[in-house]
Amino acid sequence: MKILVLVKNVPEVAEAELEIDQGxxxxxxxxxxxxxxxxxxxxxxxxxxxxxxxxxxxxxLGGEDDEDVLRRGLAMGAHAASHxxxxxxxxxxxxxxxxxxxxxxxxxGYDLILTGVQSADLGQASIGVxxxxxxxxxxxxxxxxxxxxxxxxxxxxxxxxxxxxKVALPLPAVVTVQSGINQPRYVSIMGIRKVRKMTxxxxxxxxxxxxxxxxxAAASMVxxxxxxxxxxxxxxxxxxxxxxxxxxxxAAILREKGGLA
Amino acid sequence: MNPLRxxxxxxxxAWLFYLLATLALAVLALGLWEKIALWAQxxxxxxxxxxxxxxxxxxxxxxxxxxxxxxxRTAGLMHxxxxxxxxxxxxxxxxVAVDHYLISFLQGRVYLWFxxxxxxxxxLLVLGxxxxxxxxxxxxxxxxxxxxxxxxxxxxxxxxxxxGFMVExxxxxxxxxxxxxxxxxxxxxxxxxxxAVAAREAFPxxxxxxxxxxxxxxxxxxxSKLAHAIAAPASLYLQGQPLAVLAVAAEEGDLAALGLRHLxxxxxxxxxxxxxxxxPAAQAGEPFSPRDLLRRARRQARLKYSPLYRLPWLRGRxxxxxxxxxxxxxxxxxxxxxxxxxxxxxPVQAAPIEMIRKLRAGLVEQGSAxxxxxxxxxxxxxxxxxxxxxxxGAKAGWAQGREIPDLNKKGxxxxxxxxxxxxxAIDTRAQGIARALSDVFxxxxxxxxxxxxxxxxxxxxxxxxxxxxxxxxQIEATQALLNKQGLTRIICTSPHCFDTIKKVHxxxxxxxxxxxxxxxxxxxxxxxxxxxxxxxxPLPIKVTYHDPCFLARHNRLVDEPRDLLRxxxxxxxxxxxxxxxxxxxxGGGGGRMWHEIPxxxxxxxxxxxxAASTGAELVVTACPLCLIMLEDARKTGGxxxxxxxxxxxxxxxxxxxxxxxxxEAAVNP
Ligand code: SF4
Ligand code: SF4
Numbered sequence: 001m002k003i004l005v006l007v008k009n010v011p012e013v014a015e016a017e018l019e020i021d022q023g024x025x026x027x028x029x030x031x032x033x034x035x036x037x038x039x040x041x042x043x044x045x046x047x048x049x050x051x052x053x054x055x056x057x058x059x060x061l062g063g064e065d066d067e068d069v070l071r072r073g074l075a076m077g078a079h080a081a082s083h084x085x086x087x088x089x090x091x092x093x094x095x096x097x098x099x100x101x102x103x104x105x106x107x108x109g110y111d112l113i114l115t116g117v118q119s120a121d122l123g124q125a126s127i128g129v130x131x132x133x134x135x136x137x138x139x140x141x142x143x144x145x146x147x148x149x150x151x152x153x154x155x156x157x158x159x160x161x162x163x164x165x166k167v168a169l170p171l172p173a174v175v176t177v178q179s180g181i182n183q184p185r186y187v188s189i190m191g192i193r194k195v196r197k198m199t200x201x202x203x204x205x206x207x208x209x210x211x212x213x214x215x216x217a218a219a220s221m222v223x224x225x226x227x228x229x230x231x232x233x234x235x236x237x238x239x240x241x242x243x244x245x246x247x248x249x250x251a252a253i254l255r256e257k258g259g260l261a
Numbered sequence: 262m263n264p265l266r267x268x269x270x271x272x273x274x275a276w277l278f279y280l281l282a283t284l285a286l287a288v289l290a291l292g293l294w295e296k297i298a299l300w301a302q303x304x305x306x307x308x309x310x311x312x313x314x315x316x317x318x319x320x321x322x323x324x325x326x327x328x329x330x331x332x333x334r335t336a337g338l339m340h341x342x343x344x345x346x347x348x349x350x351x352x353x354x355x356x357v358a359v360d361h362y363l364i365s366f367l368q369g370r371v372y373l374w375f376x377x378x379x380x381x382x383x384x385l386l387v388l389g390x391x392x393x394x395x396x397x398x399x400x401x402x403x404x405x406x407x408x409x410x411x412x413x414x415x416x417x418x419x420x421x422x423x424x425g426f427m428v429e430x431x432x433x434x435x436x437x438x439x440x441x442x443x444x445x446x447x448x449x450x451x452x453x454x455x456x457a458v459a460a461r462e463a464f465p466x467x468x469x470x471x472x473x474x475x476x477x478x479x480x481x482x483x484x485s486k487l488a489h490a491i492a493a494p495a496s497l498y499l500q501g502q503p504l505a506v507l508a509v510a511a512e513e514g515d516l517a518a519l520g521l522r523h524l525x526x527x528x529x530x531x532x533x534x535x536x537x538x539x540x541p542a543a544q545a546g547e548p549f550s551p552r553d554l555l556r557r558a559r560r561q562a563r564l565k566y567s568p569l570y571r572l573p574w575l576r577g578r579x580x581x582x583x584x585x586x587x588x589x590x591x592x593x594x595x596x597x598x599x600x601x602x603x604x605x606x607x608p609v610q611a612a613p614i615e616m617i618r619k620l621r622a623g624l625v626e627q628g629s630a631x632x633x634x635x636x637x638x639x640x641x642x643x644x645x646x647x648x649x650x651x652x653x654g655a656k657a658g659w660a661q662g663r664e665i666p667d668l669n670k671k672g673x674x675x676x677x678x679x680x681x682x683x684x685x686a687i688d689t690r691a692q693g694i695a696r697a698l699s700d701v702f703x704x705x706x707x708x709x710x711x712x713x714x715x716x717x718x719x720x721x722x723x724x725x726x727x728x729x730x731x732x733x734x735q736i737e738a739t740q741a742l743l744n745k746q747g748l749t750r751i752i753c754t755s756p757h758c759f760d761t762i763k764k765v766h767x768x769x770x771x772x773x774x775x776x777x778x779x780x781x782x783x784x785x786x787x788x789x790x791x792x793x794x795x796x797x798x799p800l801p802i803k804v805t806y807h808d809p810c811f812l813a814r815h816n817r818l819v820d821e822p823r824d825l826l827r828x829x830x831x832x833x834x835x836x837x838x839x840x841x842x843x844x845x846x847x848g849g850g851g852g853r854m855w856h857e858i859p860x861x862x863x864x865x866x867x868x869x870x871x872a873a874s875t876g877a878e879l880v881v882t883a884c885p886l887c888l889i890m891l892e893d894a895r896k897t898g899g900x901x902x903x904x905x906x907x908x909x910x911x912x913x914x915x916x917x918x919x920x921x922x923x924x925e926a927a928v929n930p
Pocket of ligand 2 (some may be wrong): 466536539540541542543551596597598599600601602603604612613
């Protein structure tokens with residue numbers, strides 16, 4: 001079985017102090033990591049091929065540094081990777097990104113295309129679905145289990161309140177993978193070093209049979225206007241000072257409000 | 262009549278004996294060949310360095326059983342009796358063979374003394390064996406197992422020895438040679454035979470049964486745990502091999518791919534259980550035992566590399582066993598705190614601490630059996646250079662309000678680099694150490710600086726978790742930074758950073774400047790000796806000192822911290838049951854600080870129970886990990902009104918009257 005997994009490099013923001021620079025997240029102090037959901041998708045694809053043969057191909061769309069996300073996937077056991085990298089792709093909305101992917105995927109002979117349910121940075125949750133549309137393929141979202149067999153894949157989809165639905169799709173098909181479908185393996189530094197020499201296919205806009213105006217911001221119907229950091233909540237009171245002073249203030253407030261007997 | 266030996270006296274069918282003996286020797290040879298084949302495989306996997314332990318010490322350990330005595334007198338006595346009894350009989354048997362087949366020399370007085378000597382050895386062996394059996398069955402020593410072969414082996418050997426005495430007794434009773442009293446045991450037993458005729462009739466039966474039992478024993482030797490007779494001396498000889506930069510092959514996460522030294526360890530282990538007795542994880546009732554790990558490793562090495570298991574009809578079984586062991590090892594790999602207590606007591610230096618690291622390295626490379634929390638820790642280490650927060654530049658916060666030179670800056674100079682370390686720099690409780698220590702240094706006029714926000718991780722956690730590639734990367738990055746800034750004199754807060762920078766970093770910096778690395782307790786000790794650190798604020802308080810494993814056992818630093826404590830006026834130092842080199846681990850090492858394991862116990866609570874029984878009002882330690890573990894256990898284990906936990910540096914600051922440390926509150930709960 002030949003499986004394609006679409007992956008994305010995203011900034012890790014959970015514990016970081018975020019800043020906005022010209023309407024976008026300031027990436028200066030942020031580390032880029034593989035999009036969590038895509039990581040599950042890569043693991044699932046690798047497991048399928050480990051169990052029953054075949055190969056896993058990775059694809060990402062992004063800047064030069066985003067090649068890391070492909071190396072990581074190769075270290076997990078993927079067999080090949082393509083990097084869609086061109087200034088012309090910048091500013092694309094999800095529909096346009098899906099169109100670019102579709103152009104790159106065509107003729108690849110994939111039986112199954114996987115990607116994460118959504119991306120951690122933009123959370124559109126639409127690339128998988130739009131890509132299926134572009135390619136005219138059946139799709140299933142929110143997969144928490146995959147059982148591929150000849151000509152078919154049975155997908156268990158996660159629904160609300162612990163219910164799930166099993167759907168069967170003829171192959172080829174596009175499936176978006178929910179977190180928790182598996183436990184992705186650890187990728188060691190040695191593992192990454194071992195795949196350092198593997199060549200990654202570079203794909204530019206010219207390599208795709210797409211009109212120039214079908215790419216980038218020009219082709220996009222949706223444009224990002226602004227990014228807003230969460231406002232400081234009204235209920236929160238920030239205490240200033242050293243540890244001792246902060247503790248004293250906190251204790252005083254508690255005492256005052258009757259929190260301390 | 263000249264006293265002399267009578268070979269095959271009254272025994273017919275000597276040819277049958279020779280046939281059986283050949284068979285027994287063939288089985289013995291097969292066993293030895295299997296071991297040698299395994300060892301050769303290990304040598305190819307990881308050859309041993311030419312460096313080895315001083316021969317004199319090894320011989321003393323082997324022939325006097327020094328390390329066995331250290332763990333208990335009965336055990337020492339038992340082993341000495343068995344060793345010398347067995348050895349004497351072995352040499353005696355060889356002498357008999359020489360006498361019989363080569364040059365005859367066992368006659369006259371020589372023969373008489375020889376006989377008496379053998380009698381003594383036999384007696385020693387019998388007594389030793391009885392003691393061995395008694396230790397398992399009558400005065401059970403809890404650490405000893407009672408597996409079938411633990412009983413069968415001594416019983417068998419007892420049968421060999423007693424059978425030998427009976428054969429001799431029958432011969433003496435039948436012939437009554439004038440020199441019979443020299444064979445004093447046999448002579449004593451010869452009275453059991455009512456007449457010379459009866460003895461004569463019993464003789465062939467006794468002889469043959471003795472012969473069969475003995476030959477069986479010979480055949481069994483290399484397959485039994487008596488193989489330690491060869492492996493243990495070798496293991497002792499190869500102890501303390503220099504650390505080497507290990508090439509990490511993907512080791513499939515199992516213990517089979519071990520080098521020669523480790524394979525010898527596996528055969529050297531006699532399952533005495535001393536490691537289990539001191540292992541903090543095993544003691545606390547966690548489903549882990551260093552001894553079991555070794556046993557499985559031994560079985561795996563055999564299954565994978567023994568030529569015998571390549572035989573077609575053993576293959577199926579081999580696979581099944583391998584799978585089973587592998588699953589058990591995957592679970593066991595993460596309990597060890599790398600505290601080194603096992604190695605400290607192991608009589609043959611075989612305890613598995615290093616093997617566990619190899620096991621982890623294999624699991625990390627293979628990837629899918631790494632616990633998610635540790636994955637997260639390693640990813641943080643990789644991306645953010647610390648195991649705590651997914652945020653860059655988190656390491657300078659502790660120094661707010663203090664003027665400490667940043668040695669990254671051009672022109673900044675200091676005699677010492679204070680290497681704060683991830684935990685001390687980031688954890689709110691441990692930050693108190695950094696603040697106290699820098700205050701003490703400033704007070705004593707030490708010229709020092711830090712690397713501030715840019716301080717890298719030294720690679721210790723990656724090392725302990727088996728993330729070899731990450732460790733290398735971190736060490737190389739650290740070394741590059743130190744070289745660039747020309748920093749060679751380093752003081753570490755954490756005994757863990759200290760251990761890794763001191764022992765492992767030099768392996769990675771061939772052209773680098775020679776490092777001088779101190780733990781802060783050593784630095785304070787120096788200052789105290791030079792009279793630059795004078796504790797002038799009385800602390801009328803009773804304290805006990807918890808030795809961090811990486812100071813005490815790994816680096817033999819037990820006196821320095823105690824000297825400092827004793828130098829503090831008014832302070833009374835009392836010791837816990839386990840202290841110094843026998844310290845009991847707090848449970849924070851080996852990556853366990855960042856990992857909750859199913860079935861885990863709170864190791865630090867056990868430590869604090871010991872502290873509580875000393876009546877101390879303050880538990881002092883000298884490691885950020887110990888500090889955090891003990892502090893947590895103080896709260897969760899209900900010790901809050903008993904004592905406080907404090908770091909040596911913080912106590913030193915108090916004894917200098919440097920109250921500025923904002924953690925002073927911790928001293929007065
Ligand atoms: S490893 Fe050492 S201490 Fe542990 S059982 Fe084996 S011989 Fe005894
Ligand atoms: S190093 Fe410590 S925790 Fe690890 S096996 Fe040995 S005694 Fe147990």
